[in-house]
Amino acid sequence: MLSTEPQQTRAIDRAAPQPIFEKENRRIQRIALPLPVRVEVKIDTATTWYEITRLSDVSAFGAGFNLKRPIKRGRVVLLSMPMPRQLRSYDYSEPQYKVWGLVRRCISVGKNTKSPEYSIGVAFTGKKPPIDYLDHPSKLYDIAYQDDDGKGLWHINDADLRADESSLPKDARKQTRYFIPEALTIEQVDAAGNVILSETTVTENISLGGASVFTTMKVAAGSFIRVLSPRHNIEILSVVRGSRVGADQITRLHIEFIDRFYPLEGIES
Numbered sequence: 001m002l003s004t005e006p007q008q009t010r011a012i013d014r015a016a017p018q019p020i021f022e023k024e025n026r027r028i029q030r031i032a033l034p035l036p037v038r039v040e041v042k043i044d045t046a047t048t049w050y051e052i053t054r055l056s057d058v059s060a061f062g063a064g065f066n067l068k069r070p071i072k073r074g075r076v077v078l079l080s081m082p083m084p085r086q087l088r089s090y091d092y093s094e095p096q097y098k099v100w101g102l103v104r105r106c107i108s109v110g111k112n113t114k115s116p117e118y119s120i121g122v123a124f125t126g127k128k129p130p131i132d133y134l135d136h137p138s139k140l141y142d143i144a145y146q147d148d149d150g151k152g153l154w155h156i157n158d159a160d161l162r163a164d165e166s167s168l169p170k171d172a173r174k175q176t177r178y179f180i181p182e183a184l185t186i187e188q189v190d191a192a193g194n195v196i197l198s199e200t201t202v203t204e205n206i207s208l209g210g211a212s213v214f215t216t217m218k219v220a221a222g223s224f225i226r227v228l229s230p231r232h233n234i235e236i237l238s239v240v241r242g243s244r245v246g247a248d249q250i251t252r253l254h255i256e257f258i259d260r261f262y263p264l265e266g267i268e269s
Contacts, residue, residue: 030057037081042137043222060087062123070118074140123154177205185228208261
């Protein structure tokens with residue numbers, strides 16, 4: 001679901017099954033506890049989408065769950081859930097535990113291409129988002145360290161040079177954009193994964209993490225699209241960050257690559 005304002009959480013059955021403890025190759029053991037969770041993701045400063053799902057596992061410092069939409073690794077998200085008090089780090093008496101988290105894993109697990117599903121792993125980072133998050137919600141971060149020698153919430157810092165910087169001013173970007181006409185096909189898909197519109201076009205510019213693409217399609221910010229490269233014979237799941245009409249009266253879509261970087265072999269020199 002997309003919105004320009006935060007939306008109210010739906011009422012969900014809160015039946016609490018008995019937790020099942022699993023042995024894992026993690027320092028911190030996670031519990032298989034299928035609690036309902038609301039996952040909120042900001043596409044940009046004006047557009048938010050959320051999905052309600054159930055946890056697959058959880059600890060005091062992170063959680064796993066499946067979503068119908070992917071989230072790029074390094075994104076910050078807001079989770080709301082009826083977390084057991086013993087697993088909380090604050091807000092012990094609140095009915096909903098709201099905690100910010102950093103996406104550490106996003107893996108496609110759906111066997112049906114018309115009903116995609118993604119396994120998401122999140123590290124909890126605290127009660128508040130990073131200071132610059134509200135101004136640049138698409139910024140990518142990475143794990144820095146954990147409080148109390150591995151027994152507290154995670155701290156994060158800016159991601160490396162391959163982070164998405166499409167929301168930053170041009171002179172502040174570290175990721176190189178190449179102003180070349182790279183041939184691509186873009187496909188708009190519905191919630192079931194069916195192609196609604198398809199168009200063969202070229203880029204105005206392209207980088208590892210995103211591109212500006214000439215288009216005649218009208219696609220709203222926050223929409224998911226598929227980007228196909230005939231030269232590399234690859235398909236990249238992407239999200240529309242926005243659009244603009246140039247002086248030539250041609251619309252450009254600003255897109256962010258989600259599940260992989262664009263291979264710049266033959267472009268970089």
